[in-house]
Amino acid sequence: MQIFKPVKTNDSLFIKHESVLKDATEAVHKRVHYTPFPEMPSPKEYGETAEADQKSKFEAQLNGKFDRLKQSSDTWLTSDEESPYTSKSLGLSYPAFSNVESYIKAADKASQDWKRTDAKTRAGILIESLYRLKTNFFELAFATMHTTGQAFLMSFQASGPHAADRALEAIAIGYQELTRFPDHISWEKSAGKFNLKLEKYGINVGRGLGLAIGCSTFPTWNTLPGLYASLIAGNAVIVKPHPKAIYPIAIVIGMIQDVLSENGFDPNLVMLAVDKADKQITKELAEHPSVRIIDFTGSNTFGSYVESLPNKIVFTEKAGINSVIIDSVDDLEAVAKNIAFSISLYSGQMCTAPQNIYVPESGIKTKDGVKSLAEVENAIVEATKGLVEHPKAGFAVAGAIQSKDTVERIKKAGALGGKVLLESKPIANPEFADARTGSPIIIEVSKDKRDLIKGEMFGPIVFIVPTKDTAESIELAASGAREHGAISCGAYTKDPAIMEQIAIQMAEAGTPVSFNLTGMVYVNQNSGFSDFHVTGGNPAGNASFTNPEFVVKRFIRVQSRVEGDALSN
């Protein structure tokens, strides 16, 4: 007999998606490019009318009840969401419980079947939910635009295909880890004249209820990995989105709940738990003893609070102070254009956006001879102006500013004491005249103002930091990462020894480095299946989406062993 019989088994969705799971698993291990979700919003891939249809769906949804969730609730809550493009409320309301305990109870109840279901059934359902989501990528894009301020293309890519890739990674690694050891072995060991024999049975036990705390800038990309990782491991999850960015993740949760229901599972396995900015329920959820796993994306302050909670398994992505180290380049203009794009993309509101650019005060070598610090600064300033002032590219790259706080921060940045090389200006958006925008402000920070570079200045605020030499640049970037956290680092050098030095010193500070980017890859971007994102090696966090730890900590393996074969059924 098998003493750990799954309570519900349904192979049909697993069989349907088996080849995708296999390809995804292989891609994670080989770390090659892979996706079953095309990243361009092309009519060929997604259907001729998909964009128009889903734009209508989005518009019809505004100022109404989001009634696509199958979860239990006892009230409706009108959200604080407003569009950074129009500054108008989205007028959305969501089903909610009037007390936290009700979410816990409902999720716990829903987990009873799920936790005893086999990995195949779980994987099949979860992958199916991603394909279901794929049919809504355009609505998801509009929902993301009008909550986060991302430009359309990023909204589509980050919230749709790229987020789904990250979820698929988590499912693939999760499935592999859940099935890594046999469920049953007949163990034998020689004891001299005879053999000792035991039947051993293994079961994976989820750690318990998960809580996924979302952020305002990447409501699905940052939430899906932890959400799916907890689910594949056998846990229920309560999703507490940022009060200003609910709509995108509500679409995702609706899709998962649909697939769960269709397959005979309680849709409360994944619950949306919304709140208002002035009455947040996050701490009450996080501190609840039933909540065992917490995934958090957001500020250092709240992240450190979450990390300090006893008896929780915590994955965080907090602030990073990301660096660019310029040592030597071939083509300064190409480098400057790449950096300009990185600092302008989504107006510096990506967790991977560079903030501190280290340049030796004696200048840098290029293929056209040594360029002075001033020339390097000028190249970056001119490239940035060229991009953000471009009538078609500017708004399409920079998008809008999610939060009014960020606008205030940009305004004050000029008075911090640095030398302003480029002022922040509004970026004209032909479609949205009232869009909340701001181009990067670029500030040179002299040696006596170095305290400035130690804090994260979220948004399009960039410091150029003259250093004694590249060795000092590396030291500042690495110590900054170690002490204050970093998620990315860009570096430019033509010297193999310096490249090795940068790579090693930053690796020891837990920070991946992108070297010599001049083309269409940017330091901000992390590629699903291929890049490790947030390594756990510095205070920026440990949400390392493609590292097995991200999944294995969410369940335990327990074995039972039986002497004899007396029991059969």
Place this chain on the structure above:
Amino acid sequence: MQIFKPVKTNDSLFIKHESVLKDATEAVHKRVHYTPFPEMPSPKEYGETAEADQKSKFEAQLNGKFDRLKQSSDTWLTSDEESPYTSKSLGLSYPAFSNVESYIKAADKASQDWKRTDAKTRAGILIESLYRLKTNFFELAFATMHTTGQAFLMSFQASGPHAADRALEAIAIGYQELTRFPDHISWEKSAGKFNLKLEKYGINVGRGLGLAIGCSTFPTWNTLPGLYASLIAGNAVIVKPHPKAIYPIAIVIGMIQDVLSENGFDPNLVMLAVDKADKQITKELAEHPSVRIIDFTGSNTFGSYVESLPNKIVFTEKAGINSVIIDSVDDLEAVAKNIAFSISLYSGQMCTAPQNIYVPESGIKTKDGVKSLAEVENAIVEATKGLVEHPKAGFAVAGAIQSKDTVERIKKAGALGGKVLLESKPIANPEFADARTGSPIIIEVSKDKRDLIKGEMFGPIVFIVPTKDTAESIELAASGAREHGAISCGAYTKDPAIMEQIAIQMAEAGTPVSFNLTGMVYVNQNSGFSDFHVTGGNPAGNASFTNPEFVVKRFIRVQSRVEGDALSN
């Protein structure tokens, strides 16, 4: 070019041990029985004169300086070790530093080369150290006997082959995880008319200095897994043994230091940091910011303190209150004998020893009809008496009592309020007339005294707990595990439905169950490569030696990516 070049590479030991590593890895995955270290102290396996030679070595070592360590030091410290068999001091002294900071500095310096060494070199050296240790298994056995009080056979097996197996598991899983993803990939992604290309390089970065805190009862079996797991992951380790059980782990550390030295590595990579019971340095070490990984075996109080330290990766094995659930059996006498052995083995001083035995007050079904509670109690009492009073088996199974505190605890147990079914008595030891011994005290605990069963009574103290029925037995065992921790559970049932119920409820409480043991396998025993030990699913800890989490948390993976192939060397 490879931007993460290892600083030292030596394949020779890896090649020497490659087949062992392969076999061990396969054994972990298949969870079959495997060992390259024969578990019986037979002359055939270990050499005709091995026992006598190493006994002489042990005797010559007593009352002298342990001068086989290659580590730096500035003083000698005479240890508190004394033999539970003779009550005499071992008179040993060890090299030491007079301040904690010196250990940290020396270990940190030694880690510089090791952390940049490839996984093959590390694995080769570490496996070689186990084979070196194998040549000292008998001295290790005598050292273990005379610090822990274990009987000879257990001392040999637990400190020698079984501990080495556990270390080999950690090396095998560690090597596999370190080499799981490619070190270099040429990444390509189609961007329409052309391909984006990046060279991506990965490196594993150890989390930092490890601290392994040993216990007084299993000074090598409980220390080696964490020690070797930290080492294979690229970290230096300071070992802080229990003040009363240093000698065994000192032998191990000496062997590792020898192999390190011979291969050009700084022996301070593994340091023995001894202290006296009245002046312990454990907290100072544990709280040191350079210490990033802590492996702890010992009391709940200290374990919870270690777990509460911020910014540490902690693995603990704390107290467990282990249960036996008796529902129905074939042969009561065979069951009673198996239980008697489990509670007498090393006088109940194993972390896996049963404490609370749950029996329905209406009795149990057997192949000879229903046996009453009193008959079940009597069978266990008689079997225990038969074993401990046996002139050859008694002392050989029970060994001696490590700590005077345990003797006091046994003395007081009779007055706790239960009904004493069997008194504890001294166990005659023909070789050591002054051995500190005590046979199990067996106490029936009535319903109004149930608070008794919630605390760990370390040592040979056993409670028989009458319950309403098996459902209540399961509930008490599972809730006890959840609230107070448990590492093992024994259960006897002939009913498949009840077996499933016990297995599931205990699995959800993070506790493995051994069913229907009547032969020569005991609930206390965990088999290397095959059994998961301490699951992390309850407060007893998370030192799950054969779960990948035990290794993957000790390092991070960092990638760097390079555009173009401009750099060569």
